[in-house]
Amino acid sequence: MGEFKVHRVRFFDYMPTAIRAMAFNAHTERLALGRMDGSVEIFNFADHYFQEKVIPGKDSRSIEALCWVGGRLFSAGLNGEITEYDLENLRPKYSLEAYGGPIWTITSNSQGAHLAIGCEDGTVKLFEVLEESIQFERNLDRQKGRIISLSWHPSGTQIAAGMMDMIRVFDAVSMLLVDRGFGGSKSRETVVWSVVFLSDCTIISGDSAGKVQVWDGHTGTLVKTHLVTKWDVLALSVSKDESSVVVGTSEGTVIQFQFIAPTLQQQQDKEWVRTRTFKNHTHDVRALAEIETAIVSGGMDTQLVVRPLLEKFDERSHASALRKIQFPHRNLVFCAKKAGLLLFQFPGQLELWRLGESDGHGENLTHMDGKREMGKYSQYHAHYCRSRQPIHLMTNSVDGKWLATANSDCEIHVYNVQKLKLHCIVPVYGSCPSAMGIHPTTNNLTMVHADQQIFEYSIVEKQYTDWSRKLQKQGLHNLWLDRDTPVTHVTFNPKNPEQILLHDMHMFCIIDQSLPLPDQKTQFYNQMTLRSLSEQERPSHLHAFKICKTFQDLLSVSLLDDQSLVMVERPLLAITSQLPAPVRQKKFAT
Amino acid sequence: MHKMLVEKEVQPHRRSGLMTYRPKMAKKLLRKSPSSSNKFNSANMTDDFQLHLDSSDDDAPEEVTFEESKASALRSMKNALETSKREKDLLKEKRRKRQELFQEQKKRRLLPAHILEEIDTAPAKKQKLPGDQAESNHEEASCSWEEGREGSKEGYEKETKKGFKGNIRSLKGNYSVMRVADQSSTNSQQQTAMDFIQARLYGPGSQRTTNNELLSLENKRGPNKSAAMQFVNKKWGTEKKAKAEKLKKQWIQKQKVPSS
Numbered sequence: 001m002g003e004f005k006v007h008r009v010r011f012f013d014y015m016p017t018a019i020r021a022m023a024f025n026a027h028t029e030r031l032a033l034g035r036m037d038g039s040v041e042i043f044n045f046a047d048h049y050f051q052e053k054v055i056p057g058k059d060s061r062s063i064e065a066l067c068w069v070g071g072r073l074f075s076a077g078l079n080g081e082i083t084e085y086d087l088e089n090l091r092p093k094y095s096l097e098a099y100g101g102p103i104w105t106i107t108s109n110s111q112g113a114h115l116a117i118g119c120e121d122g123t124v125k126l127f128e129v130l131e132e133s134i135q136f137e138r139n140l141d142r143q144k145g146r147i148i149s150l151s152w153h154p155s156g157t158q159i160a161a162g163m164m165d166m167i168r169v170f171d172a173v174s175m176l177l178v179d180r181g182f183g184g185s186k187s188r189e190t191v192v193w194s195v196v197f198l199s200d201c202t203i204i205s206g207d208s209a210g211k212v213q214v215w216d217g218h219t220g221t222l223v224k225t226h227l228v229t230k231w232d233v234l235a236l237s238v239s240k241d242e243s244s245v246v247v248g249t250s251e252g253t254v255i256q257f258q259f260i261a262p263t264l265q266q267q268q269d270k271e272w273v274r275t276r277t278f279k280n281h282t283h284d285v286r287a288l289a290e291i292e293t294a295i296v297s298g299g300m301d302t303q304l305v306v307r308p309l310l311e312k313f314d315e316r317s318h319a320s321a322l323r324k325i326q327f328p329h330r331n332l333v334f335c336a337k338k339a340g341l342l343l344f345q346f347p348g349q350l351e352l353w354r355l356g357e358s359d360g361h362g363e364n365l366t367h368m369d370g371k372r373e374m375g376k377y378s379q380y381h382a383h384y385c386r387s388r389q390p391i392h393l394m395t396n397s398v399d400g401k402w403l404a405t406a407n408s409d410c411e412i413h414v415y416n417v418q419k420l421k422l423h424c425i426v427p428v429y430g431s432c433p434s435a436m437g438i439h440p441t442t443n444n445l446t447m448v449h450a451d452q453q454i455f456e457y458s459i460v461e462k463q464y465t466d467w468s469r470k471l472q473k474q475g476l477h478n479l480w481l482d483r484d485t486p487v488t489h490v491t492f493n494p495k496n497p498e499q500i501l502l503h504d505m506h507m508f509c510i511i512d513q514s515l516p517l518p519d520q521k522t523q524f525y526n527q528m529t530l531r532s533l534s535e536q537e538r539p540s541h542l543h544a545f546k547i548c549k550t551f552q553d554l555l556s557v558s559l560l561d562d563q564s565l566v567m568v569e570r571p572l573l574a575i576t577s578q579l580p581a582p583v584r585q586k587k588f589a590t
Numbered sequence: 591m592h593k594m595l596v597e598k599e600v601q602p603h604r605r606s607g608l609m610t611y612r613p614k615m616a617k618k619l620l621r622k623s624p625s626s627s628n629k630f631n632s633a634n635m636t637d638d639f640q641l642h643l644d645s646s647d648d649d650a651p652e653e654v655t656f657e658e659s660k661a662s663a664l665r666s667m668k669n670a671l672e673t674s675k676r677e678k679d680l681l682k683e684k685r686r687k688r689q690e691l692f693q694e695q696k697k698r699r700l701l702p703a704h705i706l707e708e709i710d711t712a713p714a715k716k717q718k719l720p721g722d723q724a725e726s727n728h729e730e731a732s733c734s735w736e737e738g739r740e741g742s743k744e745g746y747e748k749e750t751k752k753g754f755k756g757n758i759r760s761l762k763g764n765y766s767v768m769r770v771a772d773q774s775s776t777n778s779q780q781q782t783a784m785d786f787i788q789a790r791l792y793g794p795g796s797q798r799t800t801n802n803e804l805l806s807l808e809n810k811r812g813p814n815k816s817a818a819m820q821f822v823n824k825k826w827g828t829e830k831k832a833k834a835e836k837l838k839k840q841w842i843q844k845q846k847v848p849s850s
Contacts, residue, residue: 062780078780102783120783146783191790208790231797232790250791282804284791577801577821581792584799590810 005564007355012344012555014332014570015578017057019298021075022287023066026240031289031296032073033304034063037347040075040085043325045291047431049306050450050486051329052408053390055090056347065106069115069129076106076117082127082134088388096134100125104148109156116159118147124161124170140170145189151197153217160203160217162192167205169217194236196245204245204257204272206233212247212257214272226274228255231583234299235288245272246295248285250583254278254297254307280305280322283582300580302326318482326572327505329434329450330392331488333556333568340560342568355566393433395490398440402459406433412447414459424462429453437490441497448487448502452480454511467513474517479524480545483507489556495563503557508567510546518543525549 021034029046038057044050057063062077073085080102086093100119108115108129115127115134122143127134140159149162159170191208198204201217210229215222231250238245245257256276261268283300290296294308304325313320334343344351393406402423403415412426412433431449438445444465445457453476456468464472485505493499493510500511518524525547530538551557556568792798806818 078783080780101779104783120779146786188795573805576805579801581798581800582804584797584803585807587807587811590807 004559005562007560007564007566008551009342009355009566009568010571010574011353012333012342012351012568012570014344014346014555015575016302016326016328018283018300018302018580019287019304020063021066022289022296022298023068023073024289024291024296025068025071026291028071031291032066032068033287033298034066034075036063038063038077039347040066040073042087043304044432044450048450048452048486049323049325050432050434051325052432053087053090053392054328054330055085055092061092064102064104067106067108067115069108069112072129074106074108074115074134076103078102078104080119082106082115082117084134088390090390094133098125098136104146105150107150107152109152110154111156114156116150116152118150118161120146122146122163124150124159143168148191148193149195151195151203153197153201154199158197158217160195160197162195162205162207164189164191167192167195167203167215169203169220191232193232193234196236196238198238198242200242204236204238206236206247208232210249212236212255224272226257226272228274229253232284234284234286235297237288237290237295239290240292244290246288246290246297248288248297248299250284251585252279252281252283252285252299252301252582254280254285254288254295256295278307280307280324282576283579300582302575302579318484321484323484325485327485327553327555327570329486329488331435331556333558335556335558335560335566337558337561342566355560393436395436395438395445397438397443397459399443402438402443404436404438404445404459406436406447408432412436412445414445423459426455426457429455434486435488435490435502437492437500439492439497439500440494446490446500448490450486452476452483452487471517474519477518477522477524477545478520489558491558493559493563494561501557501559503554505554506549506552508548508551508554508557512544512546515542515544518545 017035017037017039019033020036023032024030024045025032029044030052031043031045033041033043035041035057038059038061040055040057040063041051042053044052060079061083062079063075064077066073066075068074071087073087075083075085076098077083080100081095081097082103083095084093085091098117098119100117100121100123102120103117104120105118106115113129114137115129117125117127119125122145124140124143124147126137126140128137143161143163145164145166147161147163151160153159157171161168161170188208192205193208195203195205197217202223203215203217205213205215207213210227210231210233212226212228212233213222214224214226228247229249229251233247233249235248236245243259247255247257249255254277255274256278257272258275259270259272260275261270262273278295278297281297281299281301281303285297285299287298288296293312294306296304296306298304306323306325308320308322310316310320332345334345335341336343340355342353342355344353389407389409389411391405391407394403396403396417401417403417404412405415406412410428410430410432412428414423414426415421416423426445426447429449431451431453433447434450435448436445438459443459445459447455447457449455454468454471456465456471457463458465483504483506487502487504489503491501493501498513500513502509502511522543523529524545526541526543527546527548530541533541551567551569553569553571554567555570556566558566560566790796802819802821809816809819
């Protein structure tokens, strides 16, 4: 591997934002995530949960709920506006003031023709979804309290609204009164945080007293109460086939209820039974979605957790493992190699630091506030690219001749900067590229994709390199493909043209193209073993992938001109220490 | 009866009403007395009189002439009038004092006079600022027309015009300019909604703890039990840190000097 001097950088105070809402689009297999700072992220669940698009937030925008209507994404927030997003240009298309005060929830009916919003002033407003916009249709009867949650009946004829101390079913006579619960506060009203309306007219509600209640929508009576937590039940989601409901609490637990017969006898009626409990979060779970094969949850601890349901998988595999998405799938740190400067990208500002001499402390040079800039290369792309999808990756060659861009349609274009025209288009691969780099001397474009595949393309010859073909033929090692975080940065060693440096959140790797590629039987993580071998034995055991796991929670790895490595780490513990307060759990013997 | 009238100072008008009424009554009664002084043997009259006039049983009623009673009535009226006048004067005095007090308070709230003067005269001094060259030219142009009309008062006019239009105000002190657009745009309804959710999740009764405790518990209950988490407080030992920094810099300087 060689010896490198390491600058271990931990002064990048990157702080992710809490997750507030999510909505899954089953047709396109995209998950839309809304965060507390107003930003919206789109994850492609078909492509290894890759974070495809990010729409940055704004101070004045607030998101309380998200919903999909076909391929269109709508959000509503406490500023009283409904916003539709333009997912091709990554910005809000328009915002419509609803004139009902702050909006707590937005939901669409299964036909996709209407949107209903629940407002602070107690009205449920219905909007008609038109081709290019939405139009106000009518208000339902105004209620005394605020409307916190809404759910359409699958037929689209009834709406259940969760309010303070009660659930109201519109277009029906019944009004369901929610008890204040077993919890201490009899003086505070119970807030029905979430409600779902099933096709057999059963209503399931979660409230601030920690109860999950099953109601009969026809008669307006309570069928069953489950007390699941001492704190609030904040989120509810029902699966598509209505056989399972998941519930998220303030404790950070996600509890599943299934509609099954409680015993094995044939004659037993099915009922809602509490089955599984997952504790994958440390703080409140505020957003939930149950998709076909997994439960997706997110909350105040800023992590997106995908928990695949094991009964849907035939065997234990990489696909059935728990996934936690903690860091963004893009590079936030930029390094000036000669000058030893680091540029950190924050949502609303940039910070420039100079690396220190021996102690590794950086010196903060400037503190710039500004909007995120795509650089002057973006104007060239506007002229020549016919694709409508936004670019999320860009890299240029060291000699300044070439520019490579990648968009969320997995298209990679290479431009000749001097002649200002498109040079070539790399053959499209099924997975989205997560990192790209152009070699300083050979001008080979190295691409790493979300499914962990690596390709090397020669820009000059307009074809894949021999090494790349060899790698594809051999296939990548299983342990490499099983990694669950994408590679976000590719860089090179000017002193050794055969080395490619890349990293993901948990490891840093140097690929040495002069060494043989590992096959499936080789020990993949062999650095420790190599160290224990003698000088004679080593060469036969070497392979191209040299992986180091000493540094964790990596945000960026770069190599300076003086052969020293810069490792920018952001310990998850440091992030946890700055999160809002979790609930107090009384554990035995503590 | 006069005593009563003096004590009750509250209702002057009623009193004067009473006053004017009583003398008539008294007059009537008294008038009756001389004319009927000789005929005072009727039982009713005597009884009434005794109830009213408090005289001894056997004496004849006092002889009061018409003039006397008229004079006394007039006197009492005058007194009454004087009292009411006095009261009106007192009220006026009170009101005047109150008004003065308000003026005083108002004066105190305004800036002291010398600052106001400064503000007014400052623009006259700052005629040569580059950005306002055009403005001051404009001012002068508009002034010149005035000047033409009132020749001798030219200089004074200019100054007052400038002070009046007030393009620049050199406000000394802790003032800062803020735009309304820069302020946070959350209106009161949105703020109420945010407060509601904050209170429900993190307010009283929500039983929350700190991240420190959460992590410490994890340490204690994890597979490798370890001590509680202690977050570094950057404020600890600031003096020592500052001293160390200084020494470090000095040492680096010393290192550089012999090598250069």
